[in-house]
Amino acid sequence: MSPSESRATPRLALVTGGAGFIGSHLADALIEQGLRVRVLDNFVAGPRENVNPKAEVIVADVREIDSIRPAFAGVDCVFHMAALPRVMLSIEKPVETHLTNVVGTLNALIAARDAGVRRFIYSGSSSVYGDQPTLPLRESMIPNPLNPYALQKLAGEQYTRMFHRLFGIEALTLRYFNVYGPRMATAGAYVTVIGVFIRDKIAGRPLTIHGDGTQTRDFTHVRDTVRANIAAMDAGVADGRALNVGNGESFSVNQIAAIVGGPVVHVARRPGDARDTLADLTATREALGWEPKVATPDGVRELMRLANCP
Numbered sequence: 001m002s003p004s005e006s007r008a009t010p011r012l013a014l015v016t017g018g019a020g021f022i023g024s025h026l027a028d029a030l031i032e033q034g035l036r037v038r039v040l041d042n043f044v045a046g047p048r049e050n051v052n053p054k055a056e057v058i059v060a061d062v063r064e065i066d067s068i069r070p071a072f073a074g075v076d077c078v079f080h081m082a083a084l085p086r087v088m089l090s091i092e093k094p095v096e097t098h099l100t101n102v103v104g105t106l107n108a109l110i111a112a113r114d115a116g117v118r119r120f121i122y123s124g125s126s127s128v129y130g131d132q133p134t135l136p137l138r139e140s141m142i143p144n145p146l147n148p149y150a151l152q153k154l155a156g157e158q159y160t161r162m163f164h165r166l167f168g169i170e171a172l173t174l175r176y177f178n179v180y181g182p183r184m185a186t187a188g189a190y191v192t193v194i195g196v197f198i199r200d201k202i203a204g205r206p207l208t209i210h211g212d213g214t215q216t217r218d219f220t221h222v223r224d225t226v227r228a229n230i231a232a233m234d235a236g237v238a239d240g241r242a243l244n245v246g247n248g249e250s251f252s253v254n255q256i257a258a259i260v261g262g263p264v265v266h267v268a269r270r271p272g273d274a275r276d277t278l279a280d281l282t283a284t285r286e287a288l289g290w291e292p293k294v295a296t297p298d299g300v301r302e303l304m305r306l307a308n309c310p
Contacts (some may be wrong), residue, residue: 002124012036013233014063014075014117016108017044018055018080021104022123022176026079028052029226045084050183057134058220062104065111072115077233080108083153087272090149102159103151109163119170121197121232122160124242125153126277134252136280139242140176147272157242164240171239172232174225177246177279181222181299182306193220193253194300197260201309207262210268213254215286216276218246221294231288246279247292259300260309 015032016025018039021122024046030037037055040062051057060067062082072078083101084090090097107120112120114216129137130144155174164171178192186202188197228245232238257264284290 010034010036010064011076014038014040014071014078016040016068016071016078016080019043019048019050019183020081021046021185021300022179022225023079023081024050024052024183025181025222026226026229027055029230030053033230037076038071040068040082040251045121045223046118056234057085062107063099063217063295065107068107069114070113070201072111075112075115077119077121078108078112078117079123080105080204081231082108084124085125085149085302087127087147087149088270090152091147091272092093092270093161096150097148098152101149102155104161105149105156109159109169113169119172119233119238120160120163121229122157122171122173124157124173124175125150126174126175126244126246126279127274128154128157128175129274129277131274134276135276136248137244138280139244139283146274161240164238172235173240173242174228174232174245175242176225177218177220177244177277179220179222180224181303183267184222184303186307193217194256194303197257198307198309201260201262201304202307204310207257209253209264209266210273211253212266213257214252215269215273216250216252216278218248218277218279219256219296219299220245220247220251221296221299224292227293228284228288230291231237231290235288237287243284244279244281244285245284246277247294247296248279248281249296250276250278256296256300259297260304277309
């Protein structure tokens, strides 16, 4: 590397929703790799204290395109993570979640296009698959969204692919499978199963299981999810396609409850949830050279230690 290259200004990455669970971890990792990081957030879903002090912060709402345009100036890669990401919330408030998850994504794509951003990485969701006749879930399967959130995430990835085709912006969708880890929500009405179990464990209550607990999920640690995003930033393939980001192994809710430990209580199964998920990682390995590293039992036990579970 020449002296002029070593003094070059680091690339600027924009993380929308950068105060959120996954977004804040990604911002930390990008900063550790020497990139400049700009965080765009309205601090509705994620607290300000999640944001790395080395990141530039712009307070704006993805639903309002004029407010977010300045955040895209000079950006090399956008990681679009801003979302309202809960199934039950989308069932109860479909218009509100649509505005953030679909209109917000379209606004981010327009702002990225107009600012000349090189690459756009969209945080998709395995929920777009819904129930499928066979497992594992492959990107070639026809989506079958079972709830408004899944449909909204599908619309977002379709917009992302369309902007690649129409305007040439480099783009990828990463379909996340049940991400968990430090900073995940354990309070409030819309908490994922591992978050519910940890909340119950800390409170000394039985672990709440929706349905009979035999439903299975492919749980992905947030560190592996962040690594997939970083790999996507400069991957040779960026043609708008969707790629699975999972662990490639599924566990039943009952198995996760056994890892957490303690008595359980069963309540009615929630509407709109897929019965089983399991990611086929073949295409992701080929496109990104990425492999998950955190085994689910190890990740859950680590999270319990960090949360000071009894």
